[in-house]
Amino acid sequence: MVKDNHSHSADSVLNLRLRVWRQRRGQPGAFEEHALQGVSTSASFLEMMDMLNEKLVRDGKEPFAFDHDCREGICGMCSMTINGMPHGPLPGVTTCQLHMRNFRDGETITVEPWRARAFPVLRDLMVDRSGFDKVIQSGGFISIRAGSAPEANATPIAKDVSDAAMDAAECIGCGACVASCKNGSAMLFVGAKVTHLNLLPQGQPERDRRVLAMVRTMDDVGFGNCTNQGECQAHCPKGITLDVISHLNRDYLGARVKAFFSSTGKARRGGD
Amino acid sequence: MNLDSKIPTGPLSAKWDNHKAKLRLVNPANRRKYHIIVVGSGLAGAAAASSLGEQGYDVSCFCYQDSPRRAHSIAAQGGINAAKNYQNDGDSVRRLFQDTIKGGDYRAREANVYRLAQLSTAIIDQCVAQGVPFAREYGGLLANRSFGGAQVSRTFYARGQTGQQLLLGAYSSLSRQIGAGTVKMYPRHEMLDLVLVGGHAKGIVTRNLVTGEVRTWSADCVVLCTGGYGNVFYLSTNAQGCNVSATYRSYRRGALFANPCYTQIHPTCIPVHGDDQSKLTLMSESLRNDGRVWVPKTMADCGKDPAQVAEADRDYFLERKYPSYGNLAPRDIASRAAKEACDEGRGVGPEVGGRRLGVYLDFSASIQRLGESVVRERYGNLFDMYENITGENAYRRPMRIYPAVHYTMGGLWVDYNLQSNIPGLFVGGEANFSDHGANRLGASALMQGLADGYFVLPYTVADYLAGVGLSGRPSVDGVEYRDVLAQVNDRVNRLLKNQGKQTARSYHKQLGKIIWDECGMARTREGLTKAISDIRGLREDFWKNVAVPGTGADVTPELERAGRVADFLEFGELMCRDALVREESCGGHFRTEYQVDGEAKRDDARFAHVAAWQWAGETAEPIRHEEALVYEEAQLSTRSYK
């Protein structure tokens, strides 16, 4: 963060060396080096990348493909590992909200895609994060048909429960947790969704099915296993904490134990 | 052309119920035989796709993002209105209806707005049931906050991320249907054209943004929920990918584009910092509760440290011009006043392109009165965000703000069923024109998107499908599909083969400057006329000199950008033309020729209608149609804030 000052934040200009990952789908990739002059310190990191791309296009070269959309830190689309850190050196912000005043003149900046088996590179800095969608599709919802909802105030929910659910629900699904994890694990993402829904009264009927199904899909998609190191929390732009992983573990193990001892029911005896 | 709005008969409050009772139905066993295409996965698109999927239709949903969860509805901060009257402060469906119609400066269709107000309560029920963690009171019941343009507290919110939470709710419902197999999701697909068969919308052409494959899809009907066109200004609060292509391409296939000149400009955004800026960031309007807006009285003081400008040399222009509303003047008024101050050369902040475009929003008086900790408690996250972007500490020096485009009220013309003039083409959310008139009230966009998606389209789409029956879906091998596909491929190839040197972004920037200067907060006949000819010139130059590197057979971001910019270059002209013909000032549309003492002067005698534009070919001028706005219950009156 820039220190308090009494003049306008002095905009200065940076000259940078950029090492940017270049890769086509299904082929090996490599770093490409580019010099970029005259980057304003008030530009965002993605605006710096825009400048580089504009320069490449003017020179008749292909620009670097990268994912980005809202550029206000909420859509979760931007995804770059900057000098080894997903979303760059400033904790608590997404790449689009990272500004160039956090870099030094003359610095060499290494930009690479999220790296994880479950996030294959589609092009340059773009990766395929559809594994996250698959996890949600397998159970990250409350089954409610449009039109069948009861009156909203029919079920009071304690404010602290609702607030805790909201803390978890703030996850933007960017994947920095997976990219920062030494094991390529998606436990912070899955934990956030499970915690959000399993805390709320509306989420109770499907609580066990949800957690069992989501964990199974998470494993099937090829994410790694959590080793409780906390890199995900340290890189999460939305400050999601390891609490959600603890919650996920608790709910999952509880659901497994319950399933183990649950009644098999009359109808199932014949073997269906 | 006869624009039949299909407004049901009967009293306003009974229209929707009466209408629903008459809508035709599709037998549950037959629903899976109907294929419905939904383009866009924001609040309206995700809600429509999931609801139709729940009913058993075969739905395909397309979005350009890598996941439906990233649609730009996610960025809405403030909240969502609903006439629940949980605060016991006199709210009702009728009150929400009246506020919305008045907020729209009497340029919205009465029956649609009333239905929106009626459906608002069911939306809250639906979202809570989905697990949207709305703010709550200690008693466990839902909390409300107040918002602009209303005297009741009816806004539901989830911290500053209401749009995100509502979208994630809709996305979870959509995901459930994808998991169940009723909806097939196609992310990273961009719609490039609409296919008509026998005058009905029966398919689309898309480009797969990963493989580059351009292909056709056939369906029994098409639902567009593709958002607004705010990015015609280049700089806006919209996401980078937001574009007009889906609606504009449909317009070129015969759909009418209604009121394109209605755009909303939000007064409190972080100013432009330089030529390389790509995006403007909104700061919550609530800041104006405790901040005072000013600029120096003389140009000479504009470059100074604000602390060095004596109190007597400051112009608190909102307080001066609008003594009764002061710093809380409505969005359009506050935006225009800031623009005027900067046009006089009294803007503050760093010079960008030789001009200082910013005004101060000063919290020093509030900090003195309330103490820094109170201000921090109220606005801490906003001050942090401001510091992150500008590098300035707003506790120590005034914030700098400037207006920016953030919503477009215009869109494809639709009838009461949200069906365009092309049968089988439905349009929901910001992409249609229907509910906000010339100006949208805060916390109403989310309400409209979800009302359309959950509670209107599922009924009206079924009515259309029941009408056309099961023989309605043609094969994609038909000549109509092949023709449109060939045209799309030609256009893509023309862009790829262009031997230019200029980037698509550079054209987008130039277009944005023309639109912002001439079709932004204040519009004039001369300016708009000049803008139309400038845009034409720019368009010609674009097709000669744009450079699009890449083969297109892969991820080709410049091809995506160039295609979108090409459409904006045509659409911008239509927007200026609409603004030129509407010789009145209303809501977000301010023509400097039509004002009384600096305030908007509406002309109900000549312009109490929807202007719906019909494409007439590459060289011909578009044709303007009118749908008269008939008010059965609302009383037309003039807004005043002095």
Place this chain on the structure above:
Amino acid sequence: MSTPSCNSALSSIGKKAVMALTGLLLVGFILGHLSGNLLFFKGPEALNAYAQWLHEHAALIWTARVTLLLGVIAHIAAGISLTLENRAARSGGPAVEQTRRASWGSLTMPYTGLVVLGFIVFHLLHYTFQSVALGGQTFPLATNPAFTDVHAMLVAGFSHSGVSAFYIISLALLSLHLSHGVSSMFQTLGLRNERWRGRLDILAIAFGWIVFLGFSAIPASILAGCIK
């Protein structure tokens, strides 16, 4: 969503739970082993009496041994499986690797685990089977030659400075392993939150030090010549 069946293959969290539960068992064993060991400083009689008591309760000791063996096998099998899966899931990682928070102990778990495994094997051969590094000596208890004079055996064994150094280094690595594992165990079982995380992390580190100092005290004191 279909009802997920209770399949026999363990999920990621299932394997982690195996790690945590077997880890808990091994931590319990370490505590017991340590308290027994500390009798060494009370003198030969106390230590040998304890050893003799253990051998007189064969059922107990064999139950413990089998349980521990199974625990160790499960811990190692799950650990290897998780580690291999994690390597594959990481797919090489970024070219520039940065670590913000992960502790040294947490990053080295597979390595410290393997060294500790080697150490356990040596330790069993050394003192349980008395087949290595004791020069073929036997240590019959003077009062009852059917039992081993454990105290004398330890003094003889640790008088070898190389052996003692190996023990102390291995114990240091075991303690590093525990400094992450003990707190991680709670997290895996869902029994930790942000408020307790700091406390449990401190507890784990403290436990690591206790284990290190407690066990190392024996070879250290013998090497230093304090106990003969």
